[in-house]
Amino acid sequence: MSQSPSVVRFKGLGPGFWPVTAVLALLSIANAWYFLYGNIDWIMPGSSVPVTDRASDIDGLFKFMAVFGNGIMIFVAGYVIYFAIVFRARSTDSPDTVGVQIHDAPKLELWWTVLPTLLLILLTALSINVWYKIYFGTKAPALTMEVVGHQFYFEFRYPGLKTSVFSKTEPMHLPVGVPVRLLITSTDVIHQFWVPEIRLKAAAVPGLVQNLNFTPLRAGTYDIACSEFCGPDHSLMRGKLVIEPVAAFNKWLDTENKAAAAGGGALNLAGGSAAAGKALFAQKCAACHNNPPTPFDQKLVGPGLLHITDDPAHPTLVTGKTPTPEHIAEILQNGFTGPIGQMPNRQANGLSDKDIANAVAYLISLK
Amino acid sequence: MHTGTSTTHDTHDAHDHIHPPPEGFVRKYVFSLDHKVIGFQYFFTGLLIMFIAGSFAELVRLQLTDPNGAIMSHTAYNEMFTMHGTAMVWLVLIPLVTGALGNFVMPLQIGARDVAFPWLNMASFWILPLAALILFSSMLWGGPHAGWTEYPPISLADGTAGALWCLAIFTIGISSTMTGLNFMVTIMKMRAPGMTWTRMPLFIWATFATALMNMVATVALSVAVGALFLEHVFNVPFYDAARGGSAVLYQHMFWFYSHPAVYIFIIPAFGVVSEVLPTFARKPIFGYKMIAFSSMAISILAFTVWMHHMFPSGIAPWLQLPFMILTYAIGIPTGIKIFSWMATIWGGRIHFTSSMLYALGFLITFTFGGITGVFLASVPVDLHMHGTVFVVGHFHYVVAGGAVMGFLAAIPYWYPKATGRMLNERLAQLGFWLFFIGLNGTFLPMHWLGLEGMPRRTATYAGFAKAFPDAVFWNQFETAFSFLMAASIGLLAINVIWSLRHGTLAGINPWGARTLEWTISSPPPYYNFKKIPQVFGRPYDFDQPLPYRNTDNELDEFPEFGRVLMPIPQPVGAGA
Secondary structure, three states: OEEEEEEOOOOOOOOHHHHHHHHHHHHHHHHHHHHHOOOOOOOOOOOOOOOOOHHHHHHHHHHHHHHHHHHHHHHHHHHHHHHHHHOOOOOOOOOOOEEEOOOHHHHHHHHHHHHHHHHHHHHHHHHHHHHHHHHHOOOOOEEEEEEEEEOOOEEEEEEOOOOOOEEEOOEEEOOOOOOOEEEEOOOOOOOOEEEEOOOOOEEOEEEEEEEEOOOEOOOOEEEEEEEEOOOOOHHHOOEEEEOHHHHHHHHHHHHEEEEHHHHHOOOOOOOOOHHHHHHHHHHHHHOOOOOOOOOOOOOOOOOOOOOOOOOOOOOOOOOOOOHHHHHHHHHHHEEEEEEEEEEEEEEEEEEEEEHHHHHHHHHHHHH | OOOOOOOOHHHHOOOOOOOOOOHHHHHHHOOOOOOHHHHHHHHHHHHHHHHHHHHHHHHHHHHHHOOOOOOOOHHHHHHHHHHHHHHHHHHHHHHHHHHHHHHHHHHHOOOOOOOOOOOHHHHHHHHHHHHHHHHHHHHOOOOOEEEEEEEOHHHHHHHHHHHHHHHHHHHHHHHHHHHHHHHHHHHHHOOOEEEOHHHHHHHHHHHHHHHHHHHHHHHHHHHHHHHHHHHHHHHOOOOOOHHHOHHHHOOOOOOOOHHHHHHHHHHHHHHHHHHHHHHHHHHOOOOOHHHHHHHHHHHHHHHHOHHHOOOOOOOOOOHHHHHHHHHHHHHHHHHHHHHHHHHHHOOOOEEEEEHHHHHHHHHEEEHHHHHHHHHOOOHHHHHHHOOEEHHHHHHHHHHHOOOOOOHHHHHHHHHHHHOOEEEHHHHHHHHHHHHHHHHHHHHHEEEEHHHOOOEOOOOOOOHHHOOOOHHHHHHHHHHHHHHHHHHHHHHHHHHHHHHHHHHOEEEOOOOOOOOOHHHOOOOOOOOOOOOOEEEOOOOOOOOOOOEEEOOOHHHHOOOOHHOOOOOOOOOOOOOO
């Protein structure tokens, strides 16, 4: 085998290399133009009119990456396909036809190491700038509120609001133009608070408080989603966020406070039906309290409720109050937090006034 | 005591003889010590489990054809995606790319007769079916539900099934560690004389980098799931915040393993592509040293980036920065690799075998997955993308478009060596197009769905579909394309079995390839090399004679150790 192999020959970088490069460059420019000036709401919701100040920062970073990332992708895929076509084996080849026998090209390799490195350094600088704004850019938030994750709803606690707002029954409200800080935590498992239009998310972790800072800019109604798997009904853990002008927001707070005050006194326990209460118990209470009801110490998650009114060992309720129908109704309305455990309130459990009356009638009938 | 008077009683002589193959079915095919048989065992076990785990994925996809959930309850859906992920990662990908490919190819490529510790190798394999048995038996207790990550506290609700999940992962971890150790020692100590580090085929570099990660990282996973097991069974509150534990602690240990784990599947695929591209482009690999170096760089950097999985999960903001920067740093060696592969096919003479198609497809899909990884590495952008199906899309471009594509390139490439027969090329090429189109159709729409607001791991998405009505169309679109991928894997299985008996005979070197395994007969004899060959050059110089001496194997194939030739006519369509 002394004959030399037949090495392929071609001019320059290959037939049509520069025209192909020009086409790929045009495609990249078109991509850049589209991401910078086109309407990409179908990719990033609400990007044409940013919903928060941080959303516009993050979108800027996203667009930068889409311009360069997609550009690189266009060149890689384009050249791979072009090389595959131009440098394909021909049927006239002999068995020892080989390609150009080169092993490296140090200058070229230096370029394709240095240029991506510079691009990544630039990207790092831009990312740090936005990162700083997200975590340290809001010096004095005008509204600091708490978001608590529960299986499978969010609880929103506002300063100056006596009761919590629950994502199952009511939207979260935020005022336009006011810097807000959300303090985020959880009482059971890990959840994640995410509003796609705000762009930010933070995990709600038991035993940990994280914060998100931003200023809402655009009024509207947006979806809230839990984005960390949190149990069987994770996919149903959603809510609404209403961003509204300050006046409307304050009016809403006022209405909430009045409703809370009214809700406390106006409950009529008289017409409760023990039979309806029994059905309700099986449906809404049995997840945490044994059904049929057992004595106090036979706990499931919460205590057994069999002798709630006549247990000599426990003459008072967990709240320390006497077991009157009114005091039992109080727990059903407000929920309970104590050493023995936690119980969600009526909004979280989805209890109407009638439901509470029925449940109380059932509970006091247990002997 | 060596007297120094005789050179024939060299200490190597004790090993330089050929053992007779074992007698009897059990020692030959079941408890075999032969690395090639063990490679087959990993291959068929992995492929079988891939069918099970793949069908779970199809059920997941079917469920999502209807925003309210088409076929099953939330709980069943949660179990399906958890089992899909767990089985694919630990029982399919790692066994296939390290166990099957590493075992079969690595000793042949370095000119060794077996791995360093054959008994350990056999034990590593037999742990796999045991772990599979434990994992799948957990489904009798309701199965795990918390995703393949099994984050506590939610995973503690899984009870017995969750404890069995921990046990299965712990068990398979032992196998990974042992394989890693075994391969490292084999590569360091058993290379044929003259095969210096810079003369090793790039697949060996990749296997070495993988073995390093397997050996070092798996321990962290074992600790994480070990502690989770104790919490399940003995209620030890490692991860319970109410009793002084930390839920985030698990995530740190889990990702300290699981980020390198992604590279454990992808780096062998890099190795495969680095073998396939030069062979079918009839060109030396471009930038050998940079590709080898970048494999090692990636495997070491892999240990420094785990918190990028946890940007919104409860770590201090300042801690996000070093992890963002180090993650970007991985982009540099990865970019070098991709550009070097592109330069390898430039100016080549490309033969479109099914193997080559997969390798070219890999260049496109893996690059896409790599670029979306850079998006996710940026803390602010990740705060939007984390936990959405964008991440699912990115991950599957890397794993299905990278690791699995690389693996699928390896099957037609080494199948002739392993069995002595060619795969049916037409069927294999059809398989490529089904897989490539199916993959893009399944995972591309996930990127905009995720950005629009679709969280991952949701059994239903009626709420999201109300905000973004196109979601229903795109999910149905994804489901339809996912079946193309399934069909491709089905075709592969048929092809692999059919060709065992009906494929055309391969001969010693059907691809005109240049690494050592192509100098011995197909399938290789029990002892691989009658005499240990000597290496005196680099593996990829297609215009040079083969750089091996002492091969004595079937010399007629390489008269005067001449250049290897590309068989003409092309193998395309051969065997049909």
